Amino acid sequence: MIVPAIFAVGLERIVMMSVRILAALAGVALLLLLVACAGKGTYRLPAKHPPIFDLGERREFCIKCHGYKKEPIDFERYNHTPLFTESHRLVAYQDQRVCALCHEQSFCNDCHVTRTELKPSDKYPTENYRRMQHRGDYLSRHRIDGRLDPISCYRCHGNPKSSQTCQPCHG
Amino acid sequence: MKFWRGIIIGMAASAAALLLVPATGVAADLGISSDTIVRVLERDDKNGSMHSLLPVYEFLRLDYSAPRMPGLSLHVHGWGRLNLRDNYNSNTTAGELLYAYLDYLEPGSRDWQLRLGRQYIFEGVTRESIDGLYAKTDIVPTVTASAYAGFPVNLDETNGRTGDSIFGFRLAQGLPGYYDAAVSYKKVSNDSARDEEILGTDATLLLPGNITLLGHSSYNLVTSGWGEHSYEARIPIASLEFRPFYQKFTYGDFFSSKPGSAHPFRFLSGYNDKITVVGSEGFWYPAENVEVGARYKHYEYDRRYGSADMYTALATLRRKIFSEVGIEFGRVEGDIAENRYYLGRAYAYWDAAPYFVTGDVMYVSYDDPIYREDRSFFASLGVGGRFMEKALTLKLSLDYSEDPYFAKDYRGTFAASYTYGK
Numbered sequence: 327m328i329v330p331a332i333f334a335v336g337l338e339r340i341v342m343m344s345v346r347i348l349a350a351l352a353g354v355a356l357l358l359l360l361v362a363c364a365g366k367g368t369y370r371l372p373a374k375h376p377p378i379f380d381l382g383e384r385r386e387f388c389i390k391c392h393g394y395k396k397e398p399i400d401f402e403r404y405n406h407t408p409l410f411t412e413s414h415r416l417v418a419y420q421d422q423r424v425c426a427l428c429h430e431q432s433f434c435n436d437c438h439v440t441r442t443e444l445k446p447s448d449k450y451p452t453e454n455y456r457r458m459q460h461r462g463d464y465l466s467r468h469r470i471d472g473r474l475d476p477i478s479c480y481r482c483h484g485n486p487k488s489s490q491t492c493q494p495c496h497g
Numbered sequence: 498m499k500f501w502r503g504i505i506i507g508m509a510a511s512a513a514a515l516l517l518v519p520a521t522g523v524a525a526d527l528g529i530s531s532d533t534i535v536r537v538l539e540r541d542d543k544n545g546s547m548h549s550l551l552p553v554y555e556f557l558r559l560d561y562s563a564p565r566m567p568g569l570s571l572h573v574h575g576w577g578r579l580n581l582r583d584n585y586n587s588n589t590t591a592g593e594l595l596y597a598y599l600d601y602l603e604p605g606s607r608d609w610q611l612r613l614g615r616q617y618i619f620e621g622v623t624r625e626s627i628d629g630l631y632a633k634t635d636i637v638p639t640v641t642a643s644a645y646a647g648f649p650v651n652l653d654e655t656n657g658r659t660g661d662s663i664f665g666f667r668l669a670q671g672l673p674g675y676y677d678a679a680v681s682y683k684k685v686s687n688d689s690a691r692d693e694e695i696l697g698t699d700a701t702l703l704l705p706g707n708i709t710l711l712g713h714s715s716y717n718l719v720t721s722g723w724g725e726h727s728y729e730a731r732i733p734i735a736s737l738e739f740r741p742f743y744q745k746f747t748y749g750d751f752f753s754s755k756p757g758s759a760h761p762f763r764f765l766s767g768y769n770d771k772i773t774v775v776g777s778e779g780f781w782y783p784a785e786n787v788e789v790g791a792r793y794k795h796y797e798y799d800r801r802y803g804s805a806d807m808y809t810a811l812a813t814l815r816r817k818i819f820s821e822v823g824i825e826f827g828r829v830e831g832d833i834a835e836n837r838y839y840l841g842r843a844y845a846y847w848d849a850a851p852y853f854v855t856g857d858v859m860y861v862s863y864d865d866p867i868y869r870e871d872r873s874f875f876a877s878l879g880v881g882g883r884f885m886e887k888a889l890t891l892k893l894s895l896d897y898s899e900d901p902y903f904a905k906d907y908r909g910t911f912a913a914s915y916t917y918g919k
Contacts, residue, residue, distance in 0.1 A: 396673065396675075400674075403701070407778070408813060409809070413740075416711055432556075432595070434619065435574060435596075442576070443587065444534070448910070451892075454877070454879075462859035462861070466861070466902060467838065470836050474831055475772075480762050484752070486651060488651065489762070492759075
């Protein structure tokens with residue numbers, strides 16, 4: 327009976343020691359992770375993207391130059407695909423500073439404004455490559471799009487001032 | 498509220514005046530951008546009287562930073578309009594100050610950013626214009642925190658509302674190359690009463706194979722319900738990329754139903770419908786100057802309409818970066834003919850520096866006629882040129898439309914864009 331008891335006490339000590347070693351290792355790992363995190367988190371975006379050449383308002387693919395590198399930022403996330411106008415909100419809400427590398431706030435204001443009288447395609451009719459919202463006769467199409475997907479209308483026309491464009495007909 | 502709004506604008510104006518004091522012997526960094534747009538069109542009012550319209554718009558932007566105050570800059574943008582002929586649904590003049598703020602980015606470590614004045618905030622659950630203060634910091638490694646407080650410009654004495662204030666924040670933590678996750682919050686109060694209160698989350702997860710998962714959700718704390726879930730994956734495979742997505746919206750929790758909130762959306766909140774949207778975007782880049790894209794969206798409604806599908810396909814061909822031709826095809830297919838149409842578009846932008854020529858044609862066919870017309874036709878032809886080392890751009894566009902609302906509509910637009918500095 328004594329041998330098993332000694333064995334049990336020894337086993338308990340071994341287990342406790344193992345737990346302590348594991349806790350210490352976990353602590354060290356956490357510390358290393360924090361240090362690693364601190365290193366990774368110290369990058370600061372420049373105020374502006376270096377001017378490569380005059381692209382005007384052309385859509386650009388970040389991975390053309392940066393590849394699929396994920397650091398210091400995930401460049402692929404900001405690729406301006408042919409449908410970027412409709413799908414940029416997810417990444418824009420995550421870090422506006424990346425947008426600001428190339429775009430002034432006034433660029434966003436072409437569509438996102440408290441109040442305006444010109445739809446984007448009327449303001450810049452010759453910049454047809456920008457695939458601006460409401461190109462052509464949107465007055466007719468909005469009857470259908472608005473019924474099926476009012477959410478997409480609400481994002482830009484969803485406040486009292488910007489919805490003034492709706493009011494002449496919708497009250 | 499007007500007192501505090503005045504204090505904010507006064508402080509911003511005083512600091513701006515200080516900033517604009519010229520520094521002796523030091524060149525200032527000034528950028529000015531001006532877009533003057535003249536439109537010519539005709540409109541009939543509901544009594545059948547024809548109005549000849551000649552509105553002139555001016556969009557003016559100014560960016561200024563003084564070298565003697567590193568990190569501090571001033572940004573102003575606004576527009577105004579003057580009707581040179583008849584009025585139609587508008588007064589003779591109109592205008593809006595879109596933003597006017599001082600920006601301070603701590604020049605050494607770049608850990609702090611402060612903005613004071615009228616500004617736009619797009620982050621987390623916030624897409625607002627405010628008169629107020631915004632602060633952002635990266636002082637804790639891997640953590641970005643931002644907060645703002647002020648007055649919402651959107652609600653400034655609109656629909657009889659006064660006394661609104663807005664406050665919000667976003668707290669994000671991320672490990673570059675692996676993930677980032679954030680929680681954000683927005684509260685709009687009307688004379689101390691809670692008007693709008695939203696809590697949101699957004700996250701990105703980077704997986705092996707350059708696959709990315711990202712999306713966000715928002716929870717309406719006023720109605721105690723989820724307003725939105727939007728998530729997507731991005732899967733690149735050689736020259737292809739797929740972006741399947743899932744979205745779910747609950748009208749009652751997404752739209753604001755408060756009195757004075759935006760027409761006509763507040764009435765939609767009463768339906769309390771739910772929309773589930775699933776689909777995917779797909780892209781193919783067979784060559785550096787060729788893009789092919791497609792999107793499919795399937796809508797499922799909880800109450801109104803059975804379901805709907807939207808299809809889009811487009812292709813773009815570029816020549817020497819600036820010249821471009823493109824085509825697009827679309828189909829919207831709701832459950833009834835009233836909600837169905839085909840769309841086709843072709844455009845060209847041809848650059849022959851310093852001049853350029855543009856053309857755009859769009860045709861839409863409605864399954865169910867609108868005002869007894871079952872099609873829309875739109876055509877646009879433009880020419881332009883860049884002069885004075887591209888500082889001045891002159892553009893002329895002639896548009897024609899034949900659709901359910903206009904038998905034959907001709908419009909002309911002349912624009913002069915001028916940029917100085919920066």
